[in-house]
Amino acid sequence: MLSVxxxxxxxxxxxxxxxxxxxxxxxxxxxxxYFQIAWESxxxxxxxxxxxxxxxxxxxxxxxxxxxxxxxxxxxxxxxxMSQRKRPSNVQSSQSKGARHSEVLLGGGxxxxxxxxxxxxxxxxxxxxxxxxxARLTPAxxxxxxxxxxxxxxxxxxxxxxxxxxDIVKHxxxxxxxxxxxIMKSVGRTLDTVFGLMLKEVDVKNHVYILINKLEPxxxxxxxxxxxxxxxxxxxxxxxxxxxxxxxxxxxxxxNTLKKLRVDPGDRHEDFGDVKKVVTDEFVRQRYLEYVxxxxxxxxxxxxxxxxxADTEVSKVKLLEFMGQLxxxxxxxxxxxxxxxxxxxxxxxxxx
Amino acid sequence: MMTNINVRGWPVMARPLGExxxxxxxxxxxNGIVDGDKxxxxxxxxxxxxxxxxxxxxxxEFIEVINAQLxxxxxxxxxxxxxxxxxxxxxxxxxxxxxxxxxxxxxxxNELELFRKTMDLIVDSDNGTASSTDILNCADSLQTxxxxxxxxxxxxxxxxxDKWLIEKQGEYSLSTRCIMEMEPYIRRIYQDQVKVCHICxxxxxxxxxxxxxxxxxxxxxxxxxxxxxxxxxxRCPSCEDFWPHEIPEVYRPPSSQSQxxxxxxxxxxxxxxxxxxxxRRS
Numbered sequence: 001m002l003s004v005x006x007x008x009x010x011x012x013x014x015x016x017x018x019x020x021x022x023x024x025x026x027x028x029x030x031x032x033x034y035f036q037i038a039w040e041s042x043x044x045x046x047x048x049x050x051x052x053x054x055x056x057x058x059x060x061x062x063x064x065x066x067x068x069x070x071x072x073x074x075x076x077x078x079x080x081x082m083s084q085r086k087r088p089s090n091v092q093s094s095q096s097k098g099a100r101h102s103e104v105l106l107g108g109g110x111x112x113x114x115x116x117x118x119x120x121x122x123x124x125x126x127x128x129x130x131x132x133x134x135a136r137l138t139p140a141x142x143x144x145x146x147x148x149x150x151x152x153x154x155x156x157x158x159x160x161x162x163x164x165x166x167d168i169v170k171h172x173x174x175x176x177x178x179x180x181x182x183i184m185k186s187v188g189r190t191l192d193t194v195f196g197l198m199l200k201e202v203d204v205k206n207h208v209y210i211l212i213n214k215l216e217p218x219x220x221x222x223x224x225x226x227x228x229x230x231x232x233x234x235x236x237x238x239x240x241x242x243x244x245x246x247x248x249x250x251x252x253x254x255x256n257t258l259k260k261l262r263v264d265p266g267d268r269h270e271d272f273g274d275v276k277k278v279v280t281d282e283f284v285r286q287r288y289l290e291y292v293x294x295x296x297x298x299x300x301x302x303x304x305x306x307x308x309x310a311d312t313e314v315s316k317v318k319l320l321e322f323m324g325q326l327x328x329x330x331x332x333x334x335x336x337x338x339x340x341x342x343x344x345x346x347x348x349x350x351x352x
Numbered sequence: 353m354m355t356n357i358n359v360r361g362w363p364v365m366a367r368p369l370g371e372x373x374x375x376x377x378x379x380x381x382x383n384g385i386v387d388g389d390k391x392x393x394x395x396x397x398x399x400x401x402x403x404x405x406x407x408x409x410x411x412x413e414f415i416e417v418i419n420a421q422l423x424x425x426x427x428x429x430x431x432x433x434x435x436x437x438x439x440x441x442x443x444x445x446x447x448x449x450x451x452x453x454x455x456x457x458x459x460x461x462n463e464l465e466l467f468r469k470t471m472d473l474i475v476d477s478d479n480g481t482a483s484s485t486d487i488l489n490c491a492d493s494l495q496t497x498x499x500x501x502x503x504x505x506x507x508x509x510x511x512x513x514d515k516w517l518i519e520k521q522g523e524y525s526l527s528t529r530c531i532m533e534m535e536p537y538i539r540r541i542y543q544d545q546v547k548v549c550h551i552c553x554x555x556x557x558x559x560x561x562x563x564x565x566x567x568x569x570x571x572x573x574x575x576x577x578x579x580x581x582x583x584x585x586x587r588c589p590s591c592e593d594f595w596p597h598e599i600p601e602v603y604r605p606p607s608s609q610s611q612x613x614x615x616x617x618x619x620x621x622x623x624x625x626x627x628x629x630x631x632r633r634s
Contacts, residue, residue, distance in 0.1 A: 147425045151446070154381070155457045194421045195381075196374030215375055 133178035165207035316341035372404035388440035434528040438574025462496040480557030481523040551575040567591035
């Protein structure tokens with residue numbers, strides 16, 4: 001029996017490539033096979049074979065395999081590997097690509113062509129594509145995908161890694177990408193109605209999201225229940241400093257203020273550990289703070305601003321009240337900041 | 353609209369969640385597992401913070417509402433007893449993958465293999481523990497990629513920190529959360545090999561065994577404490593031979609009052625005491 005394995009890692013469009021086949025366990029040996037994919041249409045694939053030519057019309061999706069006969073040899077499994085192309089390409093270029101990939105596979109080893117060009121090439125499907133896609137799936141299937149995306153988001157968020165749309169598509173949505181908008185709508189609904197969370201796009205160009213809390217930050221007893229509790233207090237102090245100073249402060253100001261509160265970035269703190277790392281790395285990664293280089297400074301100086309997560313999650317009014325309690329002052333006595341806090345643009349999500 | 357099956361088998365519409373429910377759920381997500389007292393306190397605080405009606409002793413019903421919404425996500429807040437102290441715990445468990453691959457985000461392939469081998473040792477053992485020596489020997493014969501001694505210790509520390517394993521004097525056992533979350537996986541992989549408690553029918557790793565060779569039933573240490581409490585002549589519930597092991601005291605935390613009586617339930621809702629429980633067939 002002859003066998004050829006080409007693993008489809010991307011969506012194949014019109015393609016044509018050559019493979020040479022080696023036989024296994026004493027069979028006939030064919031020297032070349034031509035695979036031609038005529039156009040991208042429905043997921044079904046028709047295979048036409050002759051003794052040396054196999055033509056596939058239709059598109060071949062990742063992981064798909066099908067049997068075909070070559071001459072009088074039956075039972076051939078073919079899965080196709082090519083890198084993704086958006087439009088039918090001319091025969092020449094596809095042939096060379098095909099040859100390169102197919103050779104890799106014949107040893108039986110070849111794995112997926114797993115490069116990252118998918119993030120750039122994923123485009124939002126049109127409404128009609130979504131409708132067509134939905135028509136072919138059961139609600140249960142869509143629900144299952146929703147659940148998988150939600151789990152994926154939680155795993156990423158637990159490590160405070162911002163979630164990239166490209167990753168969601170590549171690792172979870174996969175073959176359901178033509179109904180991606182519908183899945184994400186369902187995901188958003190679930191995150192809100194079950195968890196009180198929301199996906200916020202922090203990088204519109206590269207489609208990167210963070211998960212933010214629609215519920216207000218916990219106070220009082222509840223604060224004790226969240227494991228990262230001590231650090232929230234530290235964060236609030238820093239956010240307060242930045243806010244009172246008009247939205248941006250030099251890092252030296254933050255360190256000096258913290259030192260007065262007996263939190264020294266140079267020492268290891270009992271509750272916070274490596275303070276400098278928590279403030280400049282952890283809080284920044286979590287998008288609570290921005291730690292930005294001040295240009296033309298020698299030696300290098302940095303400044304702090306509020307991060308996007310702080311903007312969306314933290315109520316400036318509450319922060320002013322917190323400062324008021326700290327300094328035993330009426331929050332409204334800081335007129336500029338009070339005006340800033342109560343302007344409509346800064347009302348956090350939970351209070352809209 | 354989602355429909356779920358309630359305790360009596362009738363379909364019910366899933367109730368939409370209030371902010372108190374969401375807050376509770378978020379806290380459970382942050383903590384992973386909390387003991388019964390903390391869970392009850394959390395219930396109160398969530399209701400008070402968000403102005404929801406609070407009824408003490410209705411924690412399980414409160415959780416049932418949340419679980420109805422979590423079911424399509426393959427998540428559940430479950431109630432279980434710890435093998436360590438016999439106390440009640442609530443844990444948010446993932447039911448989508450009944451395999452250790454749920455941990456694959458945090459651990460490398462060979463580290464997961466080590467964890468599986470550690471689990472093998474624990475399930476095989478008499479007392480539900482694996483010694484660090486035995487684990488180190490496994491590390492040396494991993495199929496994926498061998499781990500050195502220092503690396504193995506590091507992985508074990510992380511597994512303890514992430515609350516998958518408990519370490520006591522060089523002996524490792526599965527944490528309560530691990531057992532609660534992986535019970536379907538353990539049952540599937542180990543099948544008849546794994547010990548099951550005769551009293552509560554859950555997986556029993558730390559347990560006592562009837563010495564009668566034709567009987568050999570196993571009972572959780574904490575189930576033993578409850579079942580034989582106050583009896584001067586403890587007898588095996590199956591073969592009635594004398595129960596030769598030491599009967600431990602039932603551990604009483606300060607406020608261990610409301611433990612609702614066991615009810616017949618077919619859904620994976622939080623369970624009651626150790627007396628009788630139905631396990632979820634996965």
